[in-house]
Amino acid sequence: MKDIILALVTRALFAAHGLIAIWRAQTEWNQVTLWLLLIPIAALVLEALFTVGVRGGEEYKWISPCVLLYLCGVVPSIWFLELKNLDVRGGYHYCNDRFWGKLKEPGCIVAFENAAYVNVTDIYKNATIVKAACAAEALYLEQKSAIEKNLSLYTTISPTTTTEDNQLSTVVGGDSDVGGKVVGTIEDAKKAIDQLLSGVNIFDRTTWVLVLHQLLLFILIIGRALLPTGEGISRDELSQLLLVFIGVGADILEFVTETVKEVAVRCDRLLIIFIMGFWSWSTLQFTFVLTAAKARRTRAVGIYDGESGMNSPVVVVEESESEKSAFRKFFGNIEVWGILSTLILQDGPFLAMRLYIMIGRKVVHQMIVFFTCKNCLVVLLQVYRLSIIAFAKPEDEEEEDAEAEYARGKIDQIKTLALAKGKFKAGLKNRASAAGAAGTSSGKKSPIPVSKVSPKVEVTLPI
Numbered sequence: 001m002k003d004i005i006l007a008l009v010t011r012a013l014f015a016a017h018g019l020i021a022i023w024r025a026q027t028e029w030n031q032v033t034l035w036l037l038l039i040p041i042a043a044l045v046l047e048a049l050f051t052v053g054v055r056g057g058e059e060y061k062w063i064s065p066c067v068l069l070y071l072c073g074v075v076p077s078i079w080f081l082e083l084k085n086l087d088v089r090g091g092y093h094y095c096n097d098r099f100w101g102k103l104k105e106p107g108c109i110v111a112f113e114n115a116a117y118v119n120v121t122d123i124y125k126n127a128t129i130v131k132a133a134c135a136a137e138a139l140y141l142e143q144k145s146a147i148e149k150n151l152s153l154y155t156t157i158s159p160t161t162t163t164e165d166n167q168l169s170t171v172v173g174g175d176s177d178v179g180g181k182v183v184g185t186i187e188d189a190k191k192a193i194d195q196l197l198s199g200v201n202i203f204d205r206t207t208w209v210l211v212l213h214q215l216l217l218f219i220l221i222i223g224r225a226l227l228p229t230g231e232g233i234s235r236d237e238l239s240q241l242l243l244v245f246i247g248v249g250a251d252i253l254e255f256v257t258e259t260v261k262e263v264a265v266r267c268d269r270l271l272i273i274f275i276m277g278f279w280s281w282s283t284l285q286f287t288f289v290l291t292a293a294k295a296r297r298t299r300a301v302g303i304y305d306g307e308s309g310m311n312s313p314v315v316v317v318e319e320s321e322s323e324k325s326a327f328r329k330f331f332g333n334i335e336v337w338g339i340l341s342t343l344i345l346q347d348g349p350f351l352a353m354r355l356y357i358m359i360g361r362k363v364v365h366q367m368i369v370f371f372t373c374k375n376c377l378v379v380l381l382q383v384y385r386l387s388i389i390a391f392a393k394p395e396d397e398e399e400e401d402a403e404a405e406y407a408r409g410k411i412d413q414i415k416t417l418a419l420a421k422g423k424f425k426a427g428l429k430n431r432a433s434a435a436g437a438a439g440t441s442s443g444k445k446s447p448i449p450v451s452k453v454s455p456k457v458e459v460t461l462p463i
Contacts, residue, residue: 002057003056003057003058004052004057006057007048007052007057007059008057009226010066010226011044011045011048011066013219013226014066014067014069014070014219015041015044017070017074017216017219018040018044018073018077019038020212021077021078021212022034022037022073022077024077025037025077025078025080025081025084028080028084028205029080029084034077037073037076037077040069040070040073041069043069044069044073047065048066051066059227059289060289063287063289064227064287064288064289070219070220070223071283071284071286071287078209081205084205085206085209086267086272089106089108089267090109090267091107092106092107092108092109093109093137094107094108094109094110095107095138108266213253213257217249217253220249224238224241224242224245224286225238225242245286248282248285248346251346251350251371252282252283255275255282255350256275256276256279258367259354260275262363262368263363264357264361265361265363274353275353278353281345281349282346282349282350284345285345285346335385336386339386343379343383347375347378347382348379350375351372351375351376351379354372354375358372
């Protein structure tokens with residue numbers, strides 16, 4: 001029952017965040033086709049019913065379908081919101097940010113109509129020139145708008161318009177009272193909806209994207225903590241996985257939010273698409289569960305293999321890892337797959353993108369240098385760890401080999417004792433036969449000097 005409740009609560013969190021993200025994307029773009037993003041959320045509901053009804057809330061071993069469906073609904077929504085922000089920035093001037101105070105972020109238009117700064121290139125790289133240019137441009141635009149306003153007073157012609165009341169009253173049959181009532185009802189409904197949504201829409205466009213990014217990572221981590229553990233996964237392994245996810249999530253959040261804010265990046269559509277692509281690619285690692293323990297195979301070993309016609313008891317010995325090939329042992333290690341997934345899905349692409357921004361776009365400051373060095377260090381440590389796994393023998397394998405060697409020594413001792421016991425019994429039998437033959441020939445019965453029943457030999461094999 002506990003697993004069922006946790007499974008339902010987690011999927012409810014996923015669905016709620018997905019619905020909010022899809023609603024925001026549809027609101028910004030105002031396109032009905034964006035409601036198709038609800039298909040993964042509907043599939044998430046069906047998956048929840050299957051997991052609860054058929055599997056009793058138990059999760060899967062290697063991959064989490066509910067996390068994958070959740071990402072399929074949220075990630076495209078955040079894509080649409082980021083592209084919408086890019087389009088909005090493209091319609092505003094660079095000075096809109098701190099110099100004119102009309103936006104929270106600078107626009108993408110860097111052309112200056114003021115004659116003194118028309119031929120200045122890369123003006124945004126010098127703060128002093130930017131300040132002077134934006135001040136002069138603001139004064140120039142104010143004068144220009146005043147002139148255009150004065151001219152519009154002489155050129156504006158008032159067109160004949162038809163009000164919504166007249167149009168709607170015509171539709172309903174020319175009755176102005178009925179039309180007015182219908183219009184009033186529609187307007188009241190619109191006001192009610194706007195008031196309802198105004199309580200939800202508490203952030204501006206840029207803040208909404210940041211909030212959805214942050215909620216995505218928090219809900220992924222909380223969801224993984226709440227989800228019931230799958231087959232072969234202990235709570236200890238899950239706690240280790242959550243600690244890794246926290247560090248991974250912080251790096252992903254910094255990459256997608258801070259990198260896009262760079263002046264040399266924020267207006268480049270192709271580069272932003274690559275950044276969002278790497279971000280989407282990195283979120284796939286949350287769908288994998290690479291902490292499942294491997295079950296050791298066993299083999300049966302005979303003690304004396306039926307020598308002298310005797311049946312052999314069986315000793316069960318665990319299979320040693322050293323008996324596998326190096327290739328199977330390396331790629332059969334769960335830790336190797338965990339490191340490779342991090343390298344391929346996150347650290348490798350992030351390092352390449354940050355190096356390109358630093359070298360290709362000449363963006364060098366404290367934060368990007370720090371995170372680039374951090375990425376380099378993580379990649380080097382992960383490669384070093386892979387080399388250790390490939391070429392060095394872990395301590396647990398050495399202990400297993402020592403235990404296996406100890407077991408083999410004990411088995412050899414048991415074989416020696418068993419053979420000696422068999423030879424001893426055979427000797428007793430021969431002596432008894434010889435004594436019987438001698439007594440028969442002399443007409444006397446000779447007693448058997450040694451009992452035919454051999455003493456019981458017990459040997460305990462420590463495992």
